[in-house]
Amino acid sequence: MPEAQALPDTRERILIEASRLLSINGYHGTTTRDIAAAVGISQPSLFFHFTNKLAIVQELYEHDIVPAVAGLENLVVGPGDPAAKLYAMIVGEFGRIADSPYDMRAHISFEALNHPDLAGFRDLVNQFDDLTRLLIRSGQESGQFVHGNAWLAQQMVSGFLVRANLFASSDQVERQINPREGAALVLRSLLIDPETIEQVEERAEELLPRYRSP
Amino acid sequence: MPEAQALPDTRERILIEASRLLSINGYHGTTTRDIAAAVGISQPSLFFHFTNKLAIVQELYEHDIVPAVAGLENLVVGPGDPAAKLYAMIVGEFGRIADSPYDMRAHISFEALNHPDLAGFRDLVNQFDDLTRLLIRSGQESGQFVHGNAWLAQQMVSGFLVRANLFASSDQVERQINPREGAALVLRSLLIDPETIEQVEERAEELLPRYRSP
DNA sequence: CACTCTATCTATCATTTGATAGGCTAGCGC
DNA sequence: GCGCTAGCCTATCAAATGATAGATAGAGTG
Numbered sequence: 001m002p003e004a005q006a007l008p009d010t011r012e013r014i015l016i017e018a019s020r021l022l023s024i025n026g027y028h029g030t031t032t033r034d035i036a037a038a039v040g041i042s043q044p045s046l047f048f049h050f051t052n053k054l055a056i057v058q059e060l061y062e063h064d065i066v067p068a069v070a071g072l073e074n075l076v077v078g079p080g081d082p083a084a085k086l087y088a089m090i091v092g093e094f095g096r097i098a099d100s101p102y103d104m105r106a107h108i109s110f111e112a113l114n115h116p117d118l119a120g121f122r123d124l125v126n127q128f129d130d131l132t133r134l135l136i137r138s139g140q141e142s143g144q145f146v147h148g149n150a151w152l153a154q155q156m157v158s159g160f161l162v163r164a165n166l167f168a169s170s171d172q173v174e175r176q177i178n179p180r181e182g183a184a185l186v187l188r189s190l191l192i193d194p195e196t197i198e199q200v201e202e203r204a205e206e207l208l209p210r211y212r213s214p
Numbered sequence: 215m216p217e218a219q220a221l222p223d224t225r226e227r228i229l230i231e232a233s234r235l236l237s238i239n240g241y242h243g244t245t246t247r248d249i250a251a252a253v254g255i256s257q258p259s260l261f262f263h264f265t266n267k268l269a270i271v272q273e274l275y276e277h278d279i280v281p282a283v284a285g286l287e288n289l290v291v292g293p294g295d296p297a298a299k300l301y302a303m304i305v306g307e308f309g310r311i312a313d314s315p316y317d318m319r320a321h322i323s324f325e326a327l328n329h330p331d332l333a334g335f336r337d338l339v340n341q342f343d344d345l346t347r348l349l350i351r352s353g354q355e356s357g358q359f360v361h362g363n364a365w366l367a368q369q370m371v372s373g374f375l376v377r378a379n380l381f382a383s384s385d386q387v388e389r390q391i392n393p394r395e396g397a398a399l400v401l402r403s404l405l406i407d408p409e410t411i412e413q414v415e416e417r418a419e420e421l422l423p424r425y426r427s428p
Numbered sequence: 429c430a431c432t433c434t435a436t437c438t439a440t441c442a443t444t445t446g447a448t449a450g451g452c453t454a455g456c457g458c
Numbered sequence: 459g460c461g462c463t464a465g466c467c468t469a470t471c472a473a474a475t476g477a478t479a480g481a482t483a484g485a486g487t488g
Contacts, residue, residue: 031476033475044478046476047476053475
């Protein structure tokens with residue numbers, strides 16, 4: 001049972017290197033030998049820390065999608081208007097992925113998510129989308145957002161989040177993400193009156209802590 | 215040289231089934247046996263029609279990214295304002311992917327694009343992004359678009375296109391893409407005055423043929 | 429010192445996977 | 459009818475890959 005007490009350093013390094021390689025080459029494109037080599041241990045040593053290759057991915061998803069859904073759920077059920085909540089979610093997501101010790105840039109695009117053993121995480125990803133869509137719909141009904149296909153709007157939000165994180169780079173100034181600018185960009189397309197964006201921003205700032213501490 | 219004369223039906227079916235499987239499981243997650251089984255031929259028969267597995271992907275990319283870049287380039291160098299051009303590009307892209315005989319939903323997310331032999335296509339993908347960014351920048355400079363990080367805005371456009379196509383479904387009414395609604399959604403976030411969207415739409419309609427016939 | 433547990437190694441295995449070799453058959457030109 | 463080719467098959471291979479077995483070294487404990 002490797003799941004016990006104090007985590008040794010190697011286990012952590014495996015997760016870090018694995019996440020990096022998985023983001024680049026995907027699940028099937030990343031071999032256990034690749035991961036082991038990146039960590040600097042022999043390939044069989046991986047199986048001392050994780051029961052199998054899939055367990056590494058499972059743990060990465062655990063760190064990624066679980067807090068995301070928890071945070072968004074917390075935001076949705078709490079006080080505030082839909083626009084401020086959506087703004088807070090986008091800022092929170094950019095921050096969460098940037099602060100993660102793991103490279104979760106391609107978290108959604110993992111083909112691994114088709115694996116039966118990852119069905120639970122696939123459901124969580126869908127739940128995140130459902131909650132985002134719920135936020136958009138309630139904003140439409142309250143007259144804050146323009147009407148239209150909520151699914152399409154949600155794909156814009158989700159697609160933007162995934163894509164921006166995927167191609168973000170700390171080496172190039174232009175590709176460093178300003179979470180608030182990203183959120184404002186998306187909100188502009190949904191708000192009936194884009195002039196109100198500044199008030200949305202103000203209200204969202206108060207909601208931000210709700211996304212981080214579920 | 216399979217590249218010659220009249221294409222037999224099998225070759226076409228290989229491309230269709232391969233694109234479908236590749237969209238779901240990615241390059242490394244799709245085996246030549248999977249493809250052959252889907253087509254209904256033996257695995258070695260694939261290599262009568264294609265020199266190797268990568269050649270199938272190469273041909274799919276050829277059908278996908280080459281016309282996309284050609285169309286966008288044609289649009290960029292031609293007449294019209296940036297907003298109308300961007301609108302036309304989004305409508306054109308949704309249409310192009312919907313009309314393709316192949317399932318190119320995940321065209322960008324292929325981990326295969328890291329393969330050295332696909333470097334040319336990787337460059338084309340980058341060129342498509344560069345052209346999109348150019349369109350956004352010129353819209354900003356001409357005072358049509360709000361100022362801000364053009365890279366971030368481009369990621370929103372590209373992310374939306376990829377994501378919406380990826381999860382589109384002809385079985386669910388809500389998930390059927392209305393190209394013009396998608397384009398309007400994105401344009402709203404960029405236009406300084408969203409009220410002008412209708413005029414943008416009108417001007418874009420004239421540009422549309424330019425995207426399709428390069 | 430003897431025992432135990434952790435973390436690693438080398439050697440190896442069974443499968444999977446991309447690809448090749450070579451044979452069979454139906455259709456076409458002459 | 460003969461020869462040729464396209465298109466497909468079965469059998470098979472070499473390499474890659476996930477995983478196991480078993481040995482070893484070192485630290486902690488009594």
